[in-house]
Amino acid sequence: MEREAENRPLKLYFLPFLAAGHMIPLCDIAMLFASRGQDVTVITTPSNAETLLKRKSNNHLHIHTVDIPSDSPQIENITSATNIDSAISVYTAAMLLRQPVEQFLRENPPDCIVADFMYQWVSEIANTLQIPRLAFNGFPLFAVCAMNSFSAHPELFSGSVSEPFNLPDLPHPITMHARSPEGIFRFYEALLKMEVESHGLIVNSFVEIESEYVEHYERTTGHKAWHLGPASLVHASNQQKSERGHISVVSENDCVSWLNSKQPNSVVYISFGSTCRFSDNQLYEIAAGVEASGHPFIWVVLEKLEEKGSKGWLPEGFEERMKEKGMIIRGWAPQVLILDHPAIGGFLTHCGWNSVVEGVSAGVPMMTWPVQADQFYNEKLITEVQGNGVEVGAVEWGVSGYGERKIVISREKIEKAVRRVMDGGDEAEEIRRRARQLAVKAKEAVREGGSSHRNLRELIRDLKLLRDSRSAN
Numbered sequence: 001m002e003r004e005a006e007n008r009p010l011k012l013y014f015l016p017f018l019a020a021g022h023m024i025p026l027c028d029i030a031m032l033f034a035s036r037g038q039d040v041t042v043i044t045t046p047s048n049a050e051t052l053l054k055r056k057s058n059n060h061l062h063i064h065t066v067d068i069p070s071d072s073p074q075i076e077n078i079t080s081a082t083n084i085d086s087a088i089s090v091y092t093a094a095m096l097l098r099q100p101v102e103q104f105l106r107e108n109p110p111d112c113i114v115a116d117f118m119y120q121w122v123s124e125i126a127n128t129l130q131i132p133r134l135a136f137n138g139f140p141l142f143a144v145c146a147m148n149s150f151s152a153h154p155e156l157f158s159g160s161v162s163e164p165f166n167l168p169d170l171p172h173p174i175t176m177h178a179r180s181p182e183g184i185f186r187f188y189e190a191l192l193k194m195e196v197e198s199h200g201l202i203v204n205s206f207v208e209i210e211s212e213y214v215e216h217y218e219r220t221t222g223h224k225a226w227h228l229g230p231a232s233l234v235h236a237s238n239q240q241k242s243e244r245g246h247i248s249v250v251s252e253n254d255c256v257s258w259l260n261s262k263q264p265n266s267v268v269y270i271s272f273g274s275t276c277r278f279s280d281n282q283l284y285e286i287a288a289g290v291e292a293s294g295h296p297f298i299w300v301v302l303e304k305l306e307e308k309g310s311k312g313w314l315p316e317g318f319e320e321r322m323k324e325k326g327m328i329i330r331g332w333a334p335q336v337l338i339l340d341h342p343a344i345g346g347f348l349t350h351c352g353w354n355s356v357v358e359g360v361s362a363g364v365p366m367m368t369w370p371v372q373a374d375q376f377y378n379e380k381l382i383t384e385v386q387g388n389g390v391e392v393g394a395v396e397w398g399v400s401g402y403g404e405r406k407i408v409i410s411r412e413k414i415e416k417a418v419r420r421v422m423d424g425g426d427e428a429e430e431i432r433r434r435a436r437q438l439a440v441k442a443k444e445a446v447r448e449g450g451s452s453h454r455n456l457r458e459l460i461r462d463l464k465l466l467r468d469s470r471s472a473n
């Protein structure tokens, strides 16, 4: 009888935040649970549900749609917002999901809900309805520990913005060159506080990349962290990789055949995630820097509003000169498909955690250019702890990814970082060796018997015991 209860699948709900950087990893994690036979439902809004249903690999997930009550925004995902105002309207809409989500949970209570930390209200509903909750924030645990270190040392806010400082109490000596704006830091701090009241924290990472931080986190917070990733490795085929996230503006075939025409490790992949939009001036410097480096490239530029009075964002004749060497993708690119191709030799990244962990899984060295949120911490995990990348030299910590930046990173800095990784030599060889080593560890983690594979099995067992002890009471 007991055995029978243990074998019954868990009924799990996943509630991803309405932004690609949050939705993609949480849906991948949902797929991990479904692949182990659990009964998994993703709760989201109609247009996001439509995107999810277009992917064939999602067919073993149930999707429950909830309408945003009143004043629905035109768009339902921050990734489609081309400016800060429309991003805020999606955020506001996401907060209005409380009522329909609560109603669904009351009528069909699950064994556990895994909710993005942006939905602060989920903890209250879960407590009221006595539904176990797992937290998810999309950051590596390293960044959470770094933020906790900052929280414990408010004096760090008082230094001058450009003055380097050390983050205290962490397992490694970490020197930061940028400070988070205090307002935005306090916002994240409040969200992270609520997470430690949950049954555990799910991390889209693998223990081996931040093992000291697992021990540090659990000792300093008394809270359990479950590393289950890299979740992107759940997608095995090229089709699955290119269908992940939004619909790409280039086909799988076009991308692969272009990359097939290039030498192994010769191409720089340039992408700044799903929200970051740079000014035309900054895009111009990126173009000039990558051209000066002499390396082939794929450069993803998300759709953005036209700038008044701008002369455009590409140097004259750039596309004609680069027609063999470079591919500019204007809009959504099949990132994991690209990163996994052997022609990719380096990744110029904003250090959004999904991009980092996807680059790590592919064994690609990185050139780091953080913009906001956890990205400045993630950069340090790469450059100071793991040594699988070099810094471009960004020190301006933004409030959002919507081009409020004052400092333009020069073409010289960009060219220098690209050359350090791509031109060869002892430093580049060592970085590449470390990147390859990490990729081996990432892949081992999700294999049968690997750390993430074991964690998932233990977490499922833990949740089943919790369910069975609750139903016995």
Ligand SMILES: O=c1ccn([C@@H]2O[C@H](COP(=O)(O)OP(=O)(O)O[C@H]3O[C@H](CO)[C@@H](O)[C@H](O)[C@H]3O)[C@@H](O)[C@H]2O)c(=O)[nH]1
Binding pocket: 020, 021, 022, 024, 025, 137, 138, 139, 244, 245, 246, 271, 272, 273, 274, 275, 276, 300, 331, 332, 333, 334, 335, 336, 351, 352, 353, 354, 355, 356, 358, 372, 373, 374, 375
């Ligand atoms: O053209 C594109 C652009 C992005 N992606 C995917 O979109 C995701 C983007 O995620 P990420 O690299 O983490 O960047 P953001 O979208 O900026 O992510 C937000 O969410 C992350 C997780 O919480 C945080 O680490 C970041 O700082 C925050 O900006 C990744 O899976 C990419 O593979 C594509 O597939 N194609």
